[in-house]
Amino acid sequence: xxxxxxxxxxxxxxxxxxxxxxxxxxxxxxxxxxxxxxxxxxxxxxxxxxxxxxxxxxxxxxxxxxxxxxxxxxxxxxxxxxxxxxxxxxxxxxxxxxxxxxxxxxxxxxxxxxxxxxxxxxxxxxxxxxxxxxxxxxxxxxxxxxxxxxxxxxxxxxxxxxxxxxxxxxxxxxxxxxxxxxxxxxxxxxxxxxxxxxxxxxxxxxxxxxxxxxxxxxxxxxxxxxxxxxxxxxxxxxxxxxxxxxxxxxxxxxxxxxxxxxxxxxxxxxxxxxxxxxxxxxxxxxxxxxxxxxxxxxxxxxxxxxxxxxxxxxxxxx
Amino acid sequence: xxxxxxxxxxxxxxxxxxxxxxxxxxxxxxxxxxxxxxxxxxxxxxxxxxxxxxxxxxxxxxxxxxxxxxxxxxxxxxxxxxxxxxxxxxxxxxxxxxxxxxxxxxxxxxxxxxxxxxxxxxxxxxxxxxxxxxxxxxxxxxxxxxxxxxxxxxxxxxxxxxxxxxxxxxxxxxxxxxxxxxxxxxxxxxxxxxxxxxxxxxxxxxxxxxxxxxxxxxxxxxxxxxxxxxxxxxxxxxxxxxxxxxxxxxxxxxxxxxxxxxxxxxxxxxxxxxxxxxxxxxxxxxxxxxxxxxxxxxxxxxxxxxxxxxxxxxxxxx
Numbered sequence: 001x002x003x004x005x006x007x008x009x010x011x012x013x014x015x016x017x018x019x020x021x022x023x024x025x026x027x028x029x030x031x032x033x034x035x036x037x038x039x040x041x042x043x044x045x046x047x048x049x050x051x052x053x054x055x056x057x058x059x060x061x062x063x064x065x066x067x068x069x070x071x072x073x074x075x076x077x078x079x080x081x082x083x084x085x086x087x088x089x090x091x092x093x094x095x096x097x098x099x100x101x102x103x104x105x106x107x108x109x110x111x112x113x114x115x116x117x118x119x120x121x122x123x124x125x126x127x128x129x130x131x132x133x134x135x136x137x138x139x140x141x142x143x144x145x146x147x148x149x150x151x152x153x154x155x156x157x158x159x160x161x162x163x164x165x166x167x168x169x170x171x172x173x174x175x176x177x178x179x180x181x182x183x184x185x186x187x188x189x190x191x192x193x194x195x196x197x198x199x200x201x202x203x204x205x206x207x208x209x210x211x212x213x214x215x216x217x218x219x220x221x222x223x224x225x226x227x228x229x230x231x232x233x234x235x236x237x238x239x240x241x242x243x244x245x246x247x248x249x250x251x252x253x254x255x256x257x258x259x260x261x262x263x264x265x266x267x268x269x270x271x272x273x274x275x276x277x278x279x280x281x282x283x284x285x286x287x288x289x290x291x292x293x294x295x296x297x298x299x300x301x302x303x304x305x306x307x308x309x310x311x312x313x314x315x316x317x318x
Numbered sequence: 319x320x321x322x323x324x325x326x327x328x329x330x331x332x333x334x335x336x337x338x339x340x341x342x343x344x345x346x347x348x349x350x351x352x353x354x355x356x357x358x359x360x361x362x363x364x365x366x367x368x369x370x371x372x373x374x375x376x377x378x379x380x381x382x383x384x385x386x387x388x389x390x391x392x393x394x395x396x397x398x399x400x401x402x403x404x405x406x407x408x409x410x411x412x413x414x415x416x417x418x419x420x421x422x423x424x425x426x427x428x429x430x431x432x433x434x435x436x437x438x439x440x441x442x443x444x445x446x447x448x449x450x451x452x453x454x455x456x457x458x459x460x461x462x463x464x465x466x467x468x469x470x471x472x473x474x475x476x477x478x479x480x481x482x483x484x485x486x487x488x489x490x491x492x493x494x495x496x497x498x499x500x501x502x503x504x505x506x507x508x509x510x511x512x513x514x515x516x517x518x519x520x521x522x523x524x525x526x527x528x529x530x531x532x533x534x535x536x537x538x539x540x541x542x543x544x545x546x547x548x549x550x551x552x553x554x555x556x557x558x559x560x561x562x563x564x565x566x567x568x569x570x571x572x573x574x575x576x577x578x579x580x581x582x583x584x585x586x587x588x589x590x591x592x593x594x595x596x597x598x599x600x601x602x603x604x605x606x607x608x609x610x611x612x613x614x615x616x617x618x619x620x621x622x623x624x625x626x627x628x629x630x631x632x633x634x635x636x
Contacts, residue, residue: 076607085607133475147573149479152468156575157451158611161467167569168603171562179605244489251485255465255570257474285486287497289394289403293476 003067006314007107009048010114010306011035011073013089016044018051019307020059023067023315025125029055030307041091049104067318068107070310072114073097076159082111085159110313116153116162117309118299119146122262124312126305127297133258135249136299137164139267142178143186143193149256164252165190169244189245191220191267194237198223201233208233224270242274246281253282253290264299271298321385324632325425327366328432328624329353329391331407334362336369337625338377341385341633343443347373348625359409367422385636386425388628390432391415394477400429403477428631432624434471434480436617437464438634439627440580445615451576453567454617455482457585460496461504461511467574482570483508487562507563509538509585512555516541519551526551542588560592564599571600571608582617589616 005028010017012035019030033051036043048071056063075087082098102109112120119136122128128136132151138144145164147154154161165186166179174183175196187193195218202208209231213222226234249261261282268274275296283291301308323346328335330353337348351369354361366389374381393405400416420427430438437454440446446454450469456462463482465472472479483504484497492501493514505511513536520526527549531540544552567579579600586592593614601609619626 131475133479145573149467149472149474150470154467154574156467156608156611157449157577158575158607160605160608160611161451161573161575163572163575163605163608166572166605168565171565171603181603181605247486247489251569252573254481254485255463255479255573256472257476257479257481259475285489285499287478287481287484287499289476290474290478290481293474293478 001062001064003065003318005061005065006067006311007052007069008307008310008314009069009071010117010310011044011071011090012114013037013074016048017303017307018048018055019304019311020055020061021308021311025308025311027304027307029059030304031055035090037091040093041095044090045097045101045104048101052105063106066107068314069101069105069109070117070313071097071101071109071111072117072306072310073111074114077111077113077155078159079110079112079153079155082109084111110317112153112155112313113146113159113162114306115144116146116155117313118144118264118305119148119162119262119309120153120312121301121305121307121309122264122299123148125308126300127262128260131258131260133256134260134262135164135252135256135258136262136264137249138265138299139189139191139263140265141191143190144265147252147256164248167248167251169248185245185248189241189267194220194223194241194267197237197240198234201237205233205236210234220267221269224273228273238273239277242277243281246278247285249278250282250285250290253286253294257290258294261294261296262299263296264302264305268298319380319382321383321636323379323383324385324629325370325387326625326628327387327389328435328628329362329389329408330432331355331392334366335621335625336366336373337622337629338373338379339626339629343626343629345622345625347377348622349373353408355409358411359413362408363415363419363422366419370423381424384425386632387419387423387427388435388631389415389419389427389429390435390624390628391429392432395429395431395473396477397428397430397471397473400427402429428635430471430473430631431464431477431480433462434464434473435627435631436462436582436623437466437480437580437627438471438630439619439623439625440582440617441466442630443626444618444623445580446578449576449578451574452578452580453570453574453576454580454582455567456583456617457507457509457581458583459508459510461508462583465570465574482566485566487566503563503566507559507585512538512541512559512585515555515558516552519555523551523554528552538585539587542591546591556591557595560595561599564596565603567596568600568603568608571604571612575608576612579612579614580617581614582620582623586616
């Protein structure tokens, strides 16, 4: 029997996204279960196992059809063994997740970092379709990243490759980052960073319309909307963020020379208001030849990028 | 007959370094010929062909023993076809070098960028021995680079990957670079950049011993030596260069997560005077986990790195 069914799990701090996916990428079923973080997240593999097993039964899918499980987790992963060095939001530390899930389910399991899987998903079926070199950046609460070069995800020697959010963009006097450093890209280009910069910008500008929003309710979306309406304080922030983000992407592109750059995450909903100045900054900071080879696109798969990338992980290793 | 002889050519603007190398990396013979740049460098393939042929004969090496030719050139190379998009210092533009050399010699030919080959050479037999992820940086007149990830050289979609010298480190008000941009790493961390910074630093400092050297004779070596003797103007330059170079390497390492970082080129002859502050800066700017995984080393193969990397290119593709 042909093994043309891929199981996928995208494990986050709040929910585990699950999916049953065909070899052509079609999603047969997708659903979510709660992430049980109690006792260091030890029950998660079993919860995934039961959820997948029940759905296979419900859909009358023969287990012999299943090629394996692809799984993603936010943290430092050894993709060869499925060993999780650390996944802070879930509670795993030195956790042999891949082997445990494989033993429970009887299926082979492949694991990678969730941002890397999102990049793989976009490469397979989304905005990065077919690119051999791709940089995917997720601008959400934080800034995540996945890099594909020579057709393969970069994991690095201990699973920390592609941590684009922690590239230093402000060498001196930068804001503190969750990672312990200062001046990381994440302190500027994440939703949180944009709000932080906007609060500072309001202080230095008279009459910003952002002053009408209670400080604790201000969002990155508000900042983009105010900038759209010509608000100076907001405009300055978007200018600074897109300039430094464009520089960071250009610097990465000088190293990787990608065909495609894919921008996703909540902040990317600003669309061309983000992409247009970002492309201009990229042009300014990239080598001309590097610039000419690259196209920019918004991520297409949204919340499904993780499970689709996880399915691709199975497909690629099958 | 076993094909255990690799021919290598490292083509520079002044000379072509040639070598005959055994499968274990032992150099049987190495020599140089002049680079004939006349008429767009059209005679170079023939010159290489004749030089190699004469040496094979002289050494009584049967052509059947030869696995192929590896060649490096400074410029944008398509390694799959051996096509040179552009190699400014040699005069080639859209030049089908690999195919031409292969037709002349009858051997298969593999071509890559010279800085990439130096990185491959150090990975095979030098300071980066066995590393699956490696960043090699050459600090010479300019700043060159080669990146190895997942065991393979990164070339990128149009041959500009690893152009580390053109990463922007000074976003505003940086010095002009040969590439047309401003504030590139090369404007600071190359021998030329160090001299430029030193000249500026002397102007702002009283009593620097560098003032005793005629301005047009000042070298990067002089700057390191003066700093060693406690000269303030020189010390400030070395501090700035190592801090920003360390930051750039840390930013690259956050993307690639390498096991080894290899520093070569003339400037690297400063040894620990360069490496010690560089490592400190790397520690300051890298993620802790990335930092812990990395070791720094000085390039070991010197001028042979290019031909050894070229031989490895043959070995890897054999």
